[in-house]
Amino acid sequence: MNYLRRRLSDSSFVANLPNGYMMDLQSGPRPTPPSSTSNPASPATERRTPPIPAPAPAPAPGGFLTPAKPVIRKPKILLVIDDLHTDWAKYFRGKKLNGEYDIRVEQAEFSEINLASYMNTGCMIDMQAIRGGTKVVRSFKPDFVLIRQHAYSMTPGEDFRSLVIGLQYGGVASINSLLSIYNFCSKPWVFSHMVKLYHSLGPEKFPLNEQTFYPNHTQMVTTPTFPVVVKMGHAHAGIGKIKVENELDFQDITSVVALARTYATSEPYILSKYDIRIQKIGNNYKAYMRTSISGNWKANTGSAMLEQIAMTDRYRVWVDSCAEMFGGLDICAVKAVHGKDGNDYIIEVMDSSMPLIGEHVEEDRQLITDLVINKMCSVLLGINTPQPSAVKVNLFHLLSRVWHYDGFCLESLRRDVSVCVCSAGGHRSGSSSPSQSAQGSPQRARSANTSPSQAFQPGPIPPPVATGPGSQKQPPQLNKSQSLTNTFTETLKGNATDDEAKAETIRSLRQSFASLFSD
Numbered sequence: 001m002n003y004l005r006r007r008l009s010d011s012s013f014v015a016n017l018p019n020g021y022m023m024d025l026q027s028g029p030r031p032t033p034p035s036s037t038s039n040p041a042s043p044a045t046e047r048r049t050p051p052i053p054a055p056a057p058a059p060a061p062g063g064f065l066t067p068a069k070p071v072i073r074k075p076k077i078l079l080v081i082d083d084l085h086t087d088w089a090k091y092f093r094g095k096k097l098n099g100e101y102d103i104r105v106e107q108a109e110f111s112e113i114n115l116a117s118y119m120n121t122g123c124m125i126d127m128q129a130i131r132g133g134t135k136v137v138r139s140f141k142p143d144f145v146l147i148r149q150h151a152y153s154m155t156p157g158e159d160f161r162s163l164v165i166g167l168q169y170g171g172v173a174s175i176n177s178l179l180s181i182y183n184f185c186s187k188p189w190v191f192s193h194m195v196k197l198y199h200s201l202g203p204e205k206f207p208l209n210e211q212t213f214y215p216n217h218t219q220m221v222t223t224p225t226f227p228v229v230v231k232m233g234h235a236h237a238g239i240g241k242i243k244v245e246n247e248l249d250f251q252d253i254t255s256v257v258a259l260a261r262t263y264a265t266s267e268p269y270i271l272s273k274y275d276i277r278i279q280k281i282g283n284n285y286k287a288y289m290r291t292s293i294s295g296n297w298k299a300n301t302g303s304a305m306l307e308q309i310a311m312t313d314r315y316r317v318w319v320d321s322c323a324e325m326f327g328g329l330d331i332c333a334v335k336a337v338h339g340k341d342g343n344d345y346i347i348e349v350m351d352s353s354m355p356l357i358g359e360h361v362e363e364d365r366q367l368i369t370d371l372v373i374n375k376m377c378s379v380l381l382g383i384n385t386p387q388p389s390a391v392k393v394n395l396f397h398l399l400s401r402v403w404h405y406d407g408f409c410l411e412s413l414r415r416d417v418s419v420c421v422c423s424a425g426g427h428r429s430g431s432s433s434p435s436q437s438a439q440g441s442p443q444r445a446r447s448a449n450t451s452p453s454q455a456f457q458p459g460p461i462p463p464p465v466a467t468g469p470g471s472q473k474q475p476p477q478l479n480k481s482q483s484l485t486n487t488f489t490e491t492l493k494g495n496a497t498d499d500e501a502k503a504e505t506i507r508s509l510r511q512s513f514a515s516l517f518s519d
Contacts, residue, residue: 075102076380077140078372079125079172081110082148091369097377106140110149110160115167123170144376145174146368150353152185154233154240154262161185173379175372176352180326184351187234188213188265190325194349197321205317209337209345211267217258220266223250227269233262238298243269269297270345272337278315279333279354280323281364282371287311288358289338308358322349330371 076097080088089105096102112129127138145167151160161182168178184190191211198208214220230253232240244250244266257264275290289309294302318336323329331352337345356364377383 073101075104076143076376077104077106078376079140079142079145080105080107080148081113081145082107083109086148086365088146088365088369091365092373095369095373097373098381098383101381103373103376106138106142110151110163111157113163115163115170117166117170123167123172142172143380144372145172145178146372147174147176147181147352150236151181152234154235154260173375175330175368175375176332177327180329180351183326184353185234187231187348188263190349191265193325194322194346201317201321205314206321207336207344207346209267209270209347211265214257214264214266216261216263217254220250220254220257220264222247223266225268226250228266229269230257230264230266232257232260232264238301241298243297267347270337270339271341273340274338276309276315276336276338276344277333277357278311278319278336279364280319280329281331281367282374284364284367285311285316285319286358286360286364287315306358308360318346325349330375331368 078092082088084107088107092103092105106125106127108127108129112127114126114128115123116126117123122141124139124141127136127140129136150158151164152158164178164182164185167174168182172178174181191213194206194208198206212223226247227243227245228250230242230244230250232242235241242253244253253264273291277288277290279286279288287309289307291305291307292302293305296302315334318334319332322334323332329351331354333350333354334346335348335350337347339345374385377385
């Protein structure tokens with residue numbers, strides 16, 4: 001470059017350049033004139049830059065060629081308040097709300113959680129728990145709550161009513177409703193609502209045990225009859241319950257109530273033959289009979305024999321009436337005592353914190369899981385899904401026992417089939433024609449003193465009525481539940497210990513169940 005600058009600056013060198021050369025350098029390259037030849041075969045004249053193809057237009061979002069991106073939905077958080085003996089996460093694993101939202105389960109006891117509720121942003125839970133020897137600290141905002149633990153007891157350190165208020169303040173939906181959970185924090189308050197049912201339904205339909213309420217010890221002067229059962233304050237599992245034989249012992253208990261500074265109730269002691277428990281989970285009903293073996297006057301203390309019995313219409317009226325309290329109870333149970341005088345006495349109703357008993361605990365937990373999912377869909381998504389029929393659910397679980405029959409406990413299986421079929425017959429008769437319902441069912445015809453063991457036997461099938469003089473006798477038209485009962489009974493008329501009879505019984509049951517589920 002320096003050499004060119006020196007040469008161009010030399011006047012003798014520039015003078016020897018052709019005329020106009022410097023002007024051409026300053027004006028730039030001249031445009032090339034168009035070629036006069038039009039020979040397409042000449043490569044020199046056809047050298048051109050190939051045109052750049054225009055980019056193809058992008059397809060519209062959601063088009064045929066471009067798949068739409070999946071929408072990631074935030075999972076719904078379910079808070080289960082229960083002890084650690086039941087792992088509720090495994091019952092909700094793999095299940096979704098309306099097939100779209102996953103369910104994230106957070107389980108803790110009342111003593112392991114704290115909360116803060118805000119008017120606009122809802123409720124925030126702080127959980128501090130010990131899991132496998134490791135301290136777990138989490139904060140989350142629940143969308144739904146399942147309460148399976150008592151919210152209040154007079155035992156020190158077991159008053160969690162403030163947490164129930166916080167959940168209600170944050171607008172969290174629950175099973176049972178938070179209104180009912182708070183109302184169940186006082187047993188006399190619940191019993192006062194049962195007194196209303198007693199007066200509206202009458203002692204025949206709702207045989208409530210007589211009870212006297214004392215707001216404090218000063219009113220505990222005397223009681224008309226002895227022995228009585230005195231219950232102090234609000235407690236569970238038989239705590240604070242004393243049997244008083246005479247008036248002198250009653251005065252001693254009065255001093256204990258004064259020291260406790262609480263209310264008390266007294267009710268006549270029932271010499272019981274067995275206890276009755278009727279539970280309701282959604283549309284599913286079960287009835288149990290508990291007989292004390294140890295001889296303790298508290299049937300839940302010591303050894304006892306538990307047996308499932310037939311669900312009669314009388315029991316159904318009890319639990320359905322109590323399920324209407326406090327705006328509706330999705331999960332509840334009624335406790336009663338069958339006295340040796342042959343009468344029934346209702347003593348208590350329990351809410352969603354009721355313990356699960358019997359051989360069908362896993363089935364009951366699955367029923368609670370389905371009930372929670374349906375309730376979450378209704379409350380959070382506004383989708384009402386019908387609950388499965390209680391008869392179908394019972395038959396399904398009984399079907400699995402029949403299909404996997406191992407040759408043992410045939411009589412127990414026969415009893416359970418009879419109980420389930422009686423429920424199926426009552427369910428079908430409720431939806432029959434008015435002419436059929438006017439005749440009444442065998443369960444409605446039973447007296448209140450009928451033993452639960454007698455309720456296992458299905459009623460006889462009436463013969464068909466001839467409609468004309470020339471009509472021929474036709475075999476009675478049985479519904480499928482009656483056909484199932486007759487099949488089971490006829491195959492057991494022979495020798496029940498014969499292996500061939502048992503095999504024939506199981507084969508007949510499987511065929512009858514297959515036809516029953518065809519509906």
